Amino acid sequence: MRKYFLILSLIIVAHNSFGQVVVDSSLLLSQKDIQWWKGAKFGLFIHFGLYSVLGQGEWAMFERRMDTSEYGKLKDSFTVSKFSGKNWVDVAKQAGCKYMVVTSRHHDGFSLFNTSFGNYNSMNTPAKKDLIKEYVDAAHNAGMKVGIYYSPLDWRYPGFFFPDLYYSNALEMKKQTYTQVRELLSNYGKIDILWYDGGEDSWLGFAGLMWDGGKGWYTRGMDKPYRGKFSWEPIKLNTMVRELQPKVVINPRSGWMGDFNTQEVRLRGRENRPWELCTNLSNAAWGWTPSAKDNMMTLDSCIRLLVAVVCQDGNLLLNVGPKADGEIEPAQVQRLKEMGDFLSKYGESIYNTRGGVWDANWGGTTFTDNEIYVHVLRVPTNGRIILPSVSKKITSVKYLGTNVNVGFKQSEGDIVLDGISNKENKTDIILKATLK
Numbered sequence: 001m002r003k004y005f006l007i008l009s010l011i012i013v014a015h016n017s018f019g020q021v022v023v024d025s026s027l028l029l030s031q032k033d034i035q036w037w038k039g040a041k042f043g044l045f046i047h048f049g050l051y052s053v054l055g056q057g058e059w060a061m062f063e064r065r066m067d068t069s070e071y072g073k074l075k076d077s078f079t080v081s082k083f084s085g086k087n088w089v090d091v092a093k094q095a096g097c098k099y100m101v102v103t104s105r106h107h108d109g110f111s112l113f114n115t116s117f118g119n120y121n122s123m124n125t126p127a128k129k130d131l132i133k134e135y136v137d138a139a140h141n142a143g144m145k146v147g148i149y150y151s152p153l154d155w156r157y158p159g160f161f162f163p164d165l166y167y168s169n170a171l172e173m174k175k176q177t178y179t180q181v182r183e184l185l186s187n188y189g190k191i192d193i194l195w196y197d198g199g200e201d202s203w204l205g206f207a208g209l210m211w212d213g214g215k216g217w218y219t220r221g222m223d224k225p226y227r228g229k230f231s232w233e234p235i236k237l238n239t240m241v242r243e244l245q246p247k248v249v250i251n252p253r254s255g256w257m258g259d260f261n262t263q264e265v266r267l268r269g270r271e272n273r274p275w276e277l278c279t280n281l282s283n284a285a286w287g288w289t290p291s292a293k294d295n296m297m298t299l300d301s302c303i304r305l306l307v308a309v310v311c312q313d314g315n316l317l318l319n320v321g322p323k324a325d326g327e328i329e330p331a332q333v334q335r336l337k338e339m340g341d342f343l344s345k346y347g348e349s350i351y352n353t354r355g356g357v358w359d360a361n362w363g364g365t366t367f368t369d370n371e372i373y374v375h376v377l378r379v380p381t382n383g384r385i386i387l388p389s390v391s392k393k394i395t396s397v398k399y400l401g402t403n404v405n406v407g408f409k410q411s412e413g414d415i416v417l418d419g420i421s422n423k424e425n426k427t428d429i430i431l432k433a434t435l436k
Contacts, residue, residue: 021200023257024235027242029249034259037193037249038274039352040098040145041310042343044336045278045319046088046328047103047149047286048131050074050110053324057285061108061155068156071108078125083326085134089142091320091328095336096343098351100139101147101195101317104132104184106287109154114187117179120156131326136188147193148184152177152232152254153203163204163230170230178237185244192249194241199232199254201225251276263314267305270312270355277309278317281332288321293331299338303427306339306350307375311364313355342428346400349373349430357387363428373400374431379422387415392435400430408433 051058053074061071092100105111111121113132122131132148139146152174153160159170177199185191205228208220220226234255241248252258260274267277281302282292297305302318309316320336322328343350349366353373356365362385363377370392374385389412397406397417407418415433422429 021252021255021257022234027235027238027250027256029247029259033247034249034274036145037099037260037315041315041350041353042095042097042306042339043099043101043145043147043276043315043317044092044095044097045101045149045286045317047106047288047319047321048326049103049106049112049287050078050108051106051287052322053077055289055324056287057289058103058106058108058287058321059285060287072120075110075120075125077324078122078127080122080127080129080131080324080326083127083129083131083134083322085131085136085138086142088135088322088328089138089144091333091336092144093142094333094340095318096340096347097144097318099145099147099193100135101149101193102132102135103149103151105151105180106149107151107153107155107198109156111180113184115180115183117176117183132184133188136191140189145192146188146190147195148191149195149197150177150181150184151197152199159230160204161206161209163226164228167230174230174232177232178240181237181241182244185241185248191245192247193251194245194248195251196254196258199234201232201255204228204230260315267308270314270358274315275313276315276317277305278319279305280319281335282320284321286319286321288323288329292321293329296332296335299335299342300427302335302339303342304377307363307377307428308358310350310353310366311355311358311375346428346430349375349400349432370435372433372435374417374433376420376422376429376431377427379420379429383418383420385417385420387417389414390435395434395436397431397433400432406431 047058051060054060104113109120114123114130115121122129136146154173157169157173159166159173163170202222202225204226210218210220232255237254238250238256250258251260251262260276261271263275263277265279280286281296283295284292306316320328320332353366353368356367358364362380363375366373394408394410397408398404409416
């Protein structure tokens with residue numbers, strides 16, 4: 001966050017990379033209540049909706065300027081014949097993920113759950129299913145932490161694009177948000193994560209088409225907040241959320257600061273509060289496209305990204321977009337299983353650790369009270385790595401999972417690790433230093 005403006009004693013308006021947000025520390029979870037999330041490190045993101053039928057990504061309706069009624073006809077093809085909440089959860093567990101986040105409704109306004117607000121939802125399709133219920137039930141049964149994505153904005157509403165000109169319509173969109181968030185947090189048991197998207201004021205008016213007699217038509221710009229009379233009232237919204245689910249972890253994209261910061265697609269690096277990077281397994285849209293299976297990150301890239309995030313004390317939320325029938329691409333499932341194989345061997349150096357040193361030249365460290373894990377992504381030519389000193393005494397340094405020792409010298413000034421090699425050509429050479 002770059003700038004703060006004081007309002008009363010607790011409420012602040014702040015700027016971050018996703019626009020203006022309101023900070024109210026009274027709504028934050030305690031360190032104890034967010035600790036599980038900070039220790040989870042790795043989650044599976046799933047984007048699925050009507051857009052999956054088109055196979056052109058989750059922004060297809062907007063980018064193609066599709067008439068809302070024509071786009072709505074995709075409901076007739078929404079059969080999700082291969083959807084299984086259990087299968088989705090099984091994929092996440094095999095990947096070594098500790099939590100999931102699934103889109104309940106994206107910006108196109110179509111809901112994957114049984115809602116009282118209109119009939120634009122999966123219950124009114126050939127599928128006749130509440131997909132969110134099936135997913136949540138499966139996650140609960142498997143001991144998987146449950147996250148729900150929800151978009152307050154809705155492209156079907158003129159009031160989103162022109163909130164002052166269509167103020168009553170914008171209020172109806174707001175009513176939809178409050179109604180549906182209440183339903184999602186009331187009807188499905190315990191929800192662990194609420195992941196908003198697009199609720200910040202910078203989105204309202206979608207950068208604001210404006211007219212000025214001197215310069216003609218122009219846009220406000222996404223870097224400037226909307227300043228009209230409409231408001232999502234994010235403190236009111238999230239106060240309701242806290243009343244319904246007191247322990248739910250909330251992201252910052254409702255217009256309130258949230259319990260953690262969000263980075264998207266590109267890793268920006270360590271932050272001074274809990275943070276998460278969400279990105280795609282495929283170099284494609286978040287929703288399914290036919291090219292997704294051919295544009296996946298390599299296993300090497302996935303491991304390196306996870307290590308870079310965790311060594312900088314963040315979480316990684318890795319996305320897949322299931323096909324129109326609800327099945328996750330087999331090639332993506334295989335890549336996720338490969339991540340799970342890595343974590344089944346070396347997960348102790350990832351889960352429930354804190355980020356330590358990060359050096360883009362060679363890698364970084366994670367740590368617990370009694371261990372330091374050194375993730376060597378590139379072995380220095382001299383086989384030596386120098387780390388900051390620690391107060392506890394190091395009793396041994398070994399390659400993780402072996403009894404092979406690594407030479408070390410510990411002094412008040414630093415720790416020198418010597419003779420590091422990569423004879424097996426691994427992506428990540430992990431050293432475990434045991435502390436006394």
